[in-house]
Each structure stands twice: as structure tokens, then as C-alpha cells.
Amino acid sequence: MSISDIDLTDPENFLEGTPHHWFKELREKDPVHWHEEEEGTGFWCITKYHDLIQVSRNPQIFSSQVGGTQMRDPRPEEREAFRQRGSMMPIMLMMDPPQHGKFRRIVQRSFTPRFVSQQEGHIRDLAKKIVDAVAPQGKAEFVTEVAAELPLQVICEMMAVPFEARKEIFDISNRMIGFDDPELAPKDREEAMQASMGMFGHAMKVAAVYRDQPADNLSSKLLHDEVDGEKLSEMEYCAFFLLLCVAGNETTRTVTTNGMRLLIEHPDQLELLVEDPSLIPSAVEEILRYEPAVHHFRRTVMQDTEVGGVKMRKDDKLVMWYPSVNRDEEVFEDPDRFDVRRSPNEHLAFGIGEHYCIGANLARLELNIIFEEIVSRLRDPVLAAPPRRLRSNFINGVKEMQITFTPEGA
Secondary structure (H helix, E strand, C coil): CCHHHCCCCCHHHHCCCCCHHHHHHHHHHCCEEEECCCCCCCEEEECCHHHHHHHHCCCCCEECCCCCCCCCCCCHHHHHHHHCCCCCCCCHHHCCCCHHHHHHHHHHHHHCHHHHHCCHHHHHHHHHHHHHHHCCCCEEEHHHHHHCHHHHHHHHHHCCCCHHHHHHHHHHHHHHHCCCCCCCCCCCHHHHHHHHHHHHHHHHHHHHHHCCCCCCCHHHHHHHCEECCEECCHHHHHHHHHHHHHHHHHHHHHHHHHHHHHHHHCHHHHHHHHHCHHHHHHHHHHHHHHCCCECEEEEEECCCEEECCEEECCCCEEEEEHHHHCCCCCCCCCCCCCCCCCCCCCCCCCCCHHHCCCCHHHHHHHHHHHHHHHHHHCEEEEECCCCEECCCCCECCEEECEEEEECCCC
8 A cells, every 4th residue: 555545534444443554654654744635625644743743832823713623624604703703603622822812711720730639539439439330230331331421420510510411411422523423423414503502502501590690610600701801702602611511521531431442452551550550640641642532633824834844835734643643653662552651651642732632630630530440440351342433533432332340249
């Protein structure tokens, strides 16, 4: 196969797992590779660690806003919507400075290390109850019964969404990130809008409670804090609510599932954690490096520039591939080896620069706590069937993963 045969636009090519052999070939032979598209302008592939850092740290040259953050080119009406505040879908993920920073500051304090650490005891109680429910059974559908529950419960509490609504938040999240999976994807644009409207409905129910009664939760902050002297519009509030709910549950769920699969497939590494639980923080970082939740984000070039010695022109599209940069041979020794003791491990699973994941501290805490419970209580785990992966070149996700283990107390 030649490099020209590599097709990263087809989600089918990610159905059996991230095509690491392709990324390895690109890093070696054409690290800033021009990738044609059947439907689209084509794009530059960013596959090396330091090139991704350059792009991420220069938002004035590489915009999240002009063309959005998805590989697919936006429709003309969407492109206009990205440009202005008060538009139909003003999502912080698709904003550039200074607007991005102003929106980010509304919720930033709720994700600081100090604030997150104050939630540790409560999150630990939640994780224990989640594992309590499956540990005696000796089997579980790991995605829904374990991996999804902790981040769902935590973000719903932070957003003041009722506990009983978490299943619907989960289902809406699946439909929104599963746009290339025939089992989950909306049938048409109207159904896709219904998914967004479902989340907006939850946002408005919460707003009805806290609009006149400010409280200490993220939804209340969105309702009452200001950007440039103005409160968020109803659409800005709903879009922010949607982003926090989806990103706050989906990515951590994905990494938890990927991590459990990796530990099952590498029993020697699992045994290291059983014997020495102090290695769990290191293992979490290695899981994030080895199988990050997000495959890619897109940027649009704002002026003629150069990345990795390759000249780019204004309006070019580029796509940053996180699984590839996290296995860059120039940065990580023996990068294809899963090593829970790896150090140093400066992976880029959470991104870097302006759009560094705002929930990284919370995600790390949730992952450390749930794996402490899993490692100590779900002994001798095995896959009961091959995991059913999400058909997506955007999210590195799993829809279903049946596992068995020694029942607790047996």
C-alpha cells in the first residue's frame, strides 16, 4: 500500500480500531501529509507531536472558529454561525480568542485542581456504589454499567440535572457523537436537530429553577455570569449546557472502557496494578496516551504559513491526529508498548494551548478513582465477546463490551 491509498476520511477504516500502522507510515514518510477528500477540499494531516503543539498554540493562525472543528466542511449557514456571538450554535469548542477565553472563564473555576480535589470523597462514594452493583455478579456490560455511570452522575450533579435524567443525557450524547454509526446516527437533519433539542429541553428545565434563584452549580453560573457585560443568550446558554453535558460524560466513559480493555489484553500490566495500586495514576496517563478518546480536531489556516517545513495557504484545512502524536517515536520510547510504569509521559490526549480540555483535572480524578475500585474488586477479568466499537473516525469509542470476572465474595 502506498501513502496515497491511506483513507482517514472513511469511518469504516476505524471500526476495528485506530489504524496505527497508517499513522506510523505517515510519521515516517510524510508527517504533514495532504489528504484528498471525495466530498471536501482536502486537508493537511498533522501526525507529529511538535507540529500539533505549534498548531494548537497559535490560534490566530490556525482557527477553530472559521471552519469549525470537524473534518467535514460546514454548510454556508453553519460557517456564518461560527463567526458571531448570538448565532444558532455558539459552542465554546468552536471559538477563537478572545471570545473563547471569555466564555471559558465562566466555568473555569469549577474545574481547577483545588475545586476538583474537594469532590474526591463524594466521587469515591459514587464509584464504590457503581462497582457494588456489578461486583457480586461476575459479569457486566462494562460501558453502560460501569464506564458511563461515574462521569454521567458527576456531570449531571454539577449541571444540576436530576439523577433520573442521566439515561436520557447518555442516549442524546450517543446520538450526537455517533453521527457516522448507522446504529446511532440520526436518520436525517430533522432527527439530528431533535437530539440537540432534547438536550436543550433539559437545559431549559434547569434554567427554570435557577434563573431567579442563583445556586452553586454550573448551570447557574451559565445563567448569571456575563461576557462583555451581557448575560448569555438563551441559545448560548443551551449550547454551553450541551457541550458540558456531552463532553463531561462521553470522553471519560470512552477512556475508562478503553483502559479496561487494555488491562484485560495486557494481564501482566493489570497484575502490576493489583500488586501495587500506587501505579494507577501512571496507568491512567498511559491509557490516555495509548487510546485517547478523541481521534482528531480540525483547524483552518488564516494566513500563509508553514508547519513541519511544509507551506500552507490561507483557508487550507488541517486535521490534528491525537493517536498519532501520542505515539511519535521522537518523543515516546517504544511507543507501541503499553506500559503502566511509563515515565515521563507527556501525552497530548487532552490537547494543549487555548483549547486544552477544561475538564482534564476532573477526568483524571474520575479515572483514578474508578480504576482503583475496578483493579481491587473486579478480579481476573476477561472479555466475554469482542467489543462492539463505534463506527467513527472522530471518537475512539466502544458501544458495548461484555466482560466476566470472579464474583466478589465467591
